[in-house]
Amino acid sequence: MKQQIIVSGIGGQGVLLLTRVIAQVAVDRGIPVLTSETHGMAQRGGTVLSTIKVGDFSGPLIRSGQADLGLLLWEANLPVHNSLLKEDGCWVINSANSDSGIRIDAADIARQLGNAVLLNLVLLGVAVREQAIFCTAVDCEKAIRLLAPQKFVEQNLTAFRRGQATP
Amino acid sequence: MTQNIQLLMGNEAIGQGLIEAGCQVAAAYPGTPSTEILQAMIDRRGLALEPLHIEWSLNEKIAFEVALAGSYTSKRSVAVMKQVGLNVAADPFMRTAYIGTAGGMLTIVADDPGPHSSQNEQDTRLFCLQARVPVIDPASPREAKELIGPAYELSEKYQLNIVLRPTTRICHSRQNVATNKPQLLQRRAVFEKNPTRWAATPAFLPALHRQLNATLEKISREPTWQPRLTPGDDNDTRTALVASGIVYSHLVDLLNELGLAKVFDLYQVLMPYPLNPEFVAGLHHDYDRILILEETYPVIELQLAHPGAFGKQSGAVPREGELTPDLIYQALADFIDLEAPPDVPAERRGQRPSLCPGCPHRAAFYSIKKCFPKGIFPSDIGCYTLGMNLGAVDTVHCMGACISQGAGFYQSFRQDGEDFPTVVVTIGDSTFFHAGIPALINAVVQQARIIVVILDNATTAMTGGQPVPHMGIAAGGRPTRTIAIEPLVSACGVDYLEVCDPYDQLRFEHLLKQADDHIRRPDGGVAVLIARHGCVMDPVVRKAQASTIVKILASCIGCGKCTGHFECPALSLDRERKLAVVDVDRCSGCGCCIPVCPVAAIVPQEAP
Numbered sequence: 001m002k003q004q005i006i007v008s009g010i011g012g013q014g015v016l017l018l019t020r021v022i023a024q025v026a027v028d029r030g031i032p033v034l035t036s037e038t039h040g041m042a043q044r045g046g047t048v049l050s051t052i053k054v055g056d057f058s059g060p061l062i063r064s065g066q067a068d069l070g071l072l073l074w075e076a077n078l079p080v081h082n083s084l085l086k087e088d089g090c091w092v093i094n095s096a097n098s099d100s101g102i103r104i105d106a107a108d109i110a111r112q113l114g115n116a117v118l119l120n121l122v123l124l125g126v127a128v129r130e131q132a133i134f135c136t137a138v139d140c141e142k143a144i145r146l147l148a149p150q151k152f153v154e155q156n157l158t159a160f161r162r163g164q165a166t167p
Numbered sequence: 168m169t170q171n172i173q174l175l176m177g178n179e180a181i182g183q184g185l186i187e188a189g190c191q192v193a194a195a196y197p198g199t200p201s202t203e204i205l206q207a208m209i210d211r212r213g214l215a216l217e218p219l220h221i222e223w224s225l226n227e228k229i230a231f232e233v234a235l236a237g238s239y240t241s242k243r244s245v246a247v248m249k250q251v252g253l254n255v256a257a258d259p260f261m262r263t264a265y266i267g268t269a270g271g272m273l274t275i276v277a278d279d280p281g282p283h284s285s286q287n288e289q290d291t292r293l294f295c296l297q298a299r300v301p302v303i304d305p306a307s308p309r310e311a312k313e314l315i316g317p318a319y320e321l322s323e324k325y326q327l328n329i330v331l332r333p334t335t336r337i338c339h340s341r342q343n344v345a346t347n348k349p350q351l352l353q354r355r356a357v358f359e360k361n362p363t364r365w366a367a368t369p370a371f372l373p374a375l376h377r378q379l380n381a382t383l384e385k386i387s388r389e390p391t392w393q394p395r396l397t398p399g400d401d402n403d404t405r406t407a408l409v410a411s412g413i414v415y416s417h418l419v420d421l422l423n424e425l426g427l428a429k430v431f432d433l434y435q436v437l438m439p440y441p442l443n444p445e446f447v448a449g450l451h452h453d454y455d456r457i458l459i460l461e462e463t464y465p466v467i468e469l470q471l472a473h474p475g476a477f478g479k480q481s482g483a484v485p486r487e488g489e490l491t492p493d494l495i496y497q498a499l500a501d502f503i504d505l506e507a508p509p510d511v512p513a514e515r516r517g518q519r520p521s522l523c524p525g526c527p528h529r530a531a532f533y534s535i536k537k538c539f540p541k542g543i544f545p546s547d548i549g550c551y552t553l554g555m556n557l558g559a560v561d562t563v564h565c566m567g568a569c570i571s572q573g574a575g576f577y578q579s580f581r582q583d584g585e586d587f588p589t590v591v592v593t594i595g596d597s598t599f600f601h602a603g604i605p606a607l608i609n610a611v612v613q614q615a616r617i618i619v620v621i622l623d624n625a626t627t628a629m630t631g632g633q634p635v636p637h638m639g640i641a642a643g644g645r646p647t648r649t650i651a652i653e654p655l656v657s658a659c660g661v662d663y664l665e666v667c668d669p670y671d672q673l674r675f676e677h678l679l680k681q682a683d684d685h686i687r688r689p690d691g692g693v694a695v696l697i698a699r700h701g702c703v704m705d706p707v708v709r710k711a712q713a714s715t716i717v718k719i720l721a722s723c724i725g726c727g728k729c730t731g732h733f734e735c736p737a738l739s740l741d742r743e744r745k746l747a748v749v750d751v752d753r754c755s756g757c758g759c760c761i762p763v764c765p766v767a768a769i770v771p772q773e774a775p
Contacts, residue, residue: 010518012753020174020341027174027343034307035341037176040199040284041629044550045736047517058307058423059416060340063492064511066424080517107752116752 001031002055003134004062008081009073011043014120017147018071019050021124024143025135026054036060047077054134069132071123072101090132094119102130109162118159125163137164175344177308177337181275182207183344184315186215188271189352190245192237193221194230196601197630198249199284200338201277205247206631209643216351221642223633226566226601227252231259231274235328238272239365240356243319250278250291251565255602260328264299265375266367267326270354271319278334280462280489286548286565288487290464291332292439299379301386302330302440304412308342314437316350317391325382334462336413336489387441394446399431406503407450410460411436411467417492418460421499431503436461442470458483458502462490477502522553524737525709525755527700528622531669532559533733533763535591535620538679542589543576545569549595550629551622556734560593567602569594574606574615581616589683590617596652597627597635604655610693611660616686618679619695621652624702632704656695663694670700672762703755714756716772719747723768733763
């Protein structure tokens with residue numbers, strides 16, 4: 001099993017938690033995993049990108065045109081990171097507009113749940129529903145329980161389930 | 168052996184590795200990408216089998232010296248910093264190469280090729296070559312952790328400080344990493360007095376230098392640290408690939424993807440300095456052509472001096488920036504005559520970073536710019552560098568430079584005539600403690616007439632909130648003495664000192680003007696204004712302050728003052744409707760934008 005995933009957003013949107021949840025699923029399944037993340041200045045609201053390489057890889061970065069799946073939390077990043085995706089790769093996009101890729105107004109769902117930052121797990125739910133990602137719902141819920149701050153575990157699980165259930 | 172597999176960030180893996188190796192004295196100053204190493208030790212200090220002193224030192228020089236003396240007592244120690252932090256610690260670092268250590272000492276210096284979050288992309292390996300300090304260049308988070316124990320053994324065998332140099336892509340990558348039980352070393356502090364060594368005067372230094380050179384010869388031949396060869400097939404035995412650090416890992420992935428694994432002889436250089444002279448001679452003898460891939464400067468390439476080298480010196484590999492897999496593909500394709508890889512579209516810039524919504528620095532910068540539209544604004548390293556988005560930061564150089572630069576601006580303008588521009592320096596609280604205090608004394612003594620605004624948000628915000636001396640808390644939440652800023656400033660000889668919350672725009676601007684009057688008085692000098700408001704990333708601060716989510720009235724004229732001059736990321740301009748728009752997901756409710764609007768169209772949401 002090999003899968004290369006990118007998570008794109010802006011600082012403060014929960015890109016790091018989403019990255020860790022996906023990587024944790026790999027660890028729980030005993031699959032080697034590598035990620036790279038953006039820390040530092042860019043986290044102050046700037047564009048951030050995580051890469052996740054699941055399977056037998058040595059380095060964490062993804063070459064242009066090699067990502068199988070992209071989770072896009074901030075739609076304006078699409079032209080910035082589009083070139084990383086394979087020609088037949090899949091985008092799951094947080095967007096209120098209709099256009100290419102699998103789109104869902106995850107921010108709106110998250111807002112209904114009480115916090116816009118939950119959109120990260122709404123998108124993961126959609127990716128699982130579409131079978132675009134190597135993880136199952138059970139895998140993800142286990143990782144979310146481990147990694148989300150104790151107080152917000154239920155809220156995060158609800159966001160994930162809403163993503164899965166939204167048609 | 169108890170072992171389990173965890174998902175660890177490179178910095179966490181290093182912190183875990185230090186505890187497993189029995190490190191007992193750890194000191195650091197935070198800086199991206201190195202910060203989480205000490206934090207990981209704080210988080211895991213319960214695992215340590217023996218006493219463990221962890222400190223956030225005031226700066227890197229201090230961190231290095233604390234760790235150094237720890238080593239003198241036979242204990243294992245570590246100093247942690249980012250690459251430019253090594254410049255601050257350069258003085259003790261360079262001398263330590265001659266004097267040596269007793270207990271194992273590591274200096275972990277995180278480089279930032281790119282750079283992603285630094286003021287340059289200097290290469291610590293080259294620094295080590297100049298300092299004559301062995302340096303280890305790990306290729307993954309897992310390897311960085313695995314090499315810590317052997318690095319301590321190397322340090323103790325030769326009584327030398329050893330550098331471990333991870334880069335951003337090691338520090339901020341996560342990997343499944345095996346963890347082990349810490350080693351029990353059972354060392355008691357002993358200090359064997361030996362002034363000819365620990366206090367060596369010039370008379371003793373030639374001998375120590377000679378000894379260092381002899382030791383480096385031996386270290387270069389240590390079996391553990393030799394370049395690792397993955398042999399190729401028999402088709403092209405006169406061509407080799409040489410790589411180190413994370414770049415080696417990128418290259419391995421690329422060769423696998425292209426079906427070129429085990430085609431060419433491939434060397435991973437673990438210790439780029441000192442290189443074994445036999446390895447160098449072997450490459451000259453065995454190969455006509457070698458591709459050398461390393462970050463960021465051509466350190467291995469320079470030492471190899473191979474006539475058939477393809478690298479940064481020869482111009483075949485980019486000399487600046489991060490060596491991404493795309494660039495490595497291009498270099499490899501050129502080197503072995505592959506079909507050129509598809510063009511990589513030029514990198515596009517995404518959203519630029521901004522001060523957070525509600526950030527007190529934004530309020531301070533807005534007022535500074537408003538009061539002194541023609542002022543000169545030296546600033547410094549931290550979140551507040553982003554004050555440049557508001558046009559209120561003109562220079563950013565290195566930790567603490569702003570006060571001395573401000574004084575230098577004043578001296579230079581003042582000698583041309585009586586009238587001088589208002590120089591408003593902005594410096595964060597942590598940066599002030601790090602390197603601002605000597606600069607402030609100097610400015611006072613040299614009678615500079617400048618305004619110094621200390622942006623006191625009660626934390627080291629940029630790196631994630633490490634403690635600062637005026638909060639009375641040390642690493643891990645340990646209570647300690649509180650060193651307040653005000654008496655320090657007064658003791659530096661400053662006559663004008665005021666403290667104000669920059670959220671209180673009227674008062675803050677009044678004090679700025681008063682400070683300007685002060686510096687222009689016949690007996691005026693440096694004026695210090697402390698802009699005090701906690702960092703809004705701290706949930707306690709956010710909870711404690713009133714929240715006034717705003718809305719925009721139809722009377723908005725679309726002038727762009729709140730989005731441009733004030734530059735709040737929660738506000739944007741709808742160009743078609745010529746209206747400002749509030750992003751309620753991002754608005755922090757600080758209300759600081761309300762007085763910014765020239766037509767009073769920004770109002771609290773619950774207003775009628």
